[in-house]
Amino acid sequence: MNGEADTEALLAVSDLVVKYRSPRSLFHLAAADIHAVNGVSLDIAAGQTLGLVGESGSGKSSTGNTILGIVRAESGSVRFDGVELTTLEGKYPKAIRRDIQAVFQDPASSLNPSMVIADILGEPLDIHERLGKAARLAACEELLELVGLSREHLERKPHEFSGGQRQRIAIARALALRPRLLILDEPVSALDVSTQSQVINLLEELQERLGLTYLLIAHDLAVVHHASDRIAVMYLGSIVEEGPAEELYAEPAHPYTQALLAAVPVANPVRQRERRSGGRMSTGEIPSPLNLPSGCPYRTRCPHAHDACVNDHPPMIDLGNDRQVACVLYTGDSKEIIG
Numbered sequence: 182m183n184g185e186a187d188t189e190a191l192l193a194v195s196d197l198v199v200k201y202r203s204p205r206s207l208f209h210l211a212a213a214d215i216h217a218v219n220g221v222s223l224d225i226a227a228g229q230t231l232g233l234v235g236e237s238g239s240g241k242s243s244t245g246n247t248i249l250g251i252v253r254a255e256s257g258s259v260r261f262d263g264v265e266l267t268t269l270e271g272k273y274p275k276a277i278r279r280d281i282q283a284v285f286q287d288p289a290s291s292l293n294p295s296m297v298i299a300d301i302l303g304e305p306l307d308i309h310e311r312l313g314k315a316a317r318l319a320a321c322e323e324l325l326e327l328v329g330l331s332r333e334h335l336e337r338k339p340h341e342f343s344g345g346q347r348q349r350i351a352i353a354r355a356l357a358l359r360p361r362l363l364i365l366d367e368p369v370s371a372l373d374v375s376t377q378s379q380v381i382n383l384l385e386e387l388q389e390r391l392g393l394t395y396l397l398i399a400h401d402l403a404v405v406h407h408a409s410d411r412i413a414v415m416y417l418g419s420i421v422e423e424g425p426a427e428e429l430y431a432e433p434a435h436p437y438t439q440a441l442l443a444a445v446p447v448a449n450p451v452r453q454r455e456r457r458s459g460g461r462m463s464t465g466e467i468p469s470p471l472n473l474p475s476g477c478p479y480r481t482r483c484p485h486a487h488d489a490c491v492n493d494h495p496p497m498i499d500l501g502n503d504r505q506v507a508c509v510l511y512t513g514d515s516k517e518i519i520g
């Protein structure tokens with residue numbers, strides 16, 4: 182990635198497949214497979230951010246949770262710093278659990294409401310490092326200050342903070358063990374717009390200071406494109422396009438990425454018109470992951486769908502400039518970006 186073909190990425194996911202079993206119900210008498218992730222490959226170089234974007238149900242969290250070891254891969258590979266994670270039995274070893282931490286959309290899920298902040302931040306330290314009382318307190322104070330909160334907050338409980346402050350505390354807790362990779366699963370989706378940009382700025386500052394690597398999951402391309410070095414766009418379990426953030430945002434290649442961007446409101450009406458004329462909104466419903474379409478996963482909603490899209494899953498095509506797209510429109514001699 183980024184022309185560093187011979188250095189292994191810190192995180193390398195390849196051909197990842199994740200399935201869940203749908204329970205039997207009154208009308209579905211047999212259990213069926215939910216195809217949540219269907220052959221995803223992505224790399225993140227150390228110190229970089231990959232934005233993973235797509236609509237609800239596209240498989241973003243399933244991908245993140247498999248990297249975290251919360252969900253098991255059906256097949257494929259997840260390598261972290263050269264170590265294959267999918268074949269590890271049970272919980273990850275302590276060293277890997279330290280190195281890969283997560284921040285989720287809803288801090289309520291990671292912040293125990295009955296605990297004071299000192300214990301919320303101190304808990305991972307108690308499990309992994311046996312610090313004395315004074316060293317533990319100093320570590321908690323340092324963590325709070327790192328995320329822009331005052332040490333006076335240590336004796337308070339989560340409900341005494343705003344949503345943005347609670348997310349700062351969740352970030353501080355994730356940083357307690359000095360991880361190398363953070364899985365940020367919609368970390369700002371529940372916040373109002375101005376708080377979103379403050380938390381994204383904080384994440385960028387922390388990345389710079391601490392040399393962190395991020396997988397930044399979001400619905401909204403507009404939220405993540407500034408903070409991401411690269412972006413991967415996911416649809417119905419597949420990556421449909423991947424490339425440098427600015428280029429992909431300015432000139433989306435895949436019809437689905439174009440539709441995603443056409444749906445994003447932009448402040449400048451001229452830009453909005455330009456975008457709308459380029460990207461046509463998706464029509465119809467997203468198909469069920471219980472019953473994936475044959476061929477291109479996007480073909481049931483794509484305004485450009487034709488016979489060549491029906492049988493085979495389109496391969497990833499190299500567009501040059503470090504960009505790739507999975508769409509048959511780019512398989513011919515002309516690789517100009519459509520729009």
Ligand SMILES: Nc1ncnc2c1ncn2[C@@H]1O[C@H](COP(=O)(O)OP(=O)(O)OP(=O)(O)O)[C@@H](O)[C@H]1O
Nearest residue numbers: 201202215217236237238239240241242243244470
């Ligand atoms: N534990 C589970 N059991 C059964 N199905 C699941 C489970 N978790 C996710 N799914 C299904 O797998 C598919 C992918 O879900 P996933 O949560 O990975 O998508 P997502 O892109 O993170 O969506 P969102 O943006 O809503 O968070 C969806 O159809 C979802 O309903």
Ligand code: SF4
Nearest residue numbers: 477480483490508509
């Ligand atoms: S492969 Fe076909 S259906 Fe899929 S995005 Fe390209 S044109 Fe549309």
Ligand SMILES: [Mg+2]
Nearest residue numbers: 241242243366
């Ligand atoms: Mg999710």
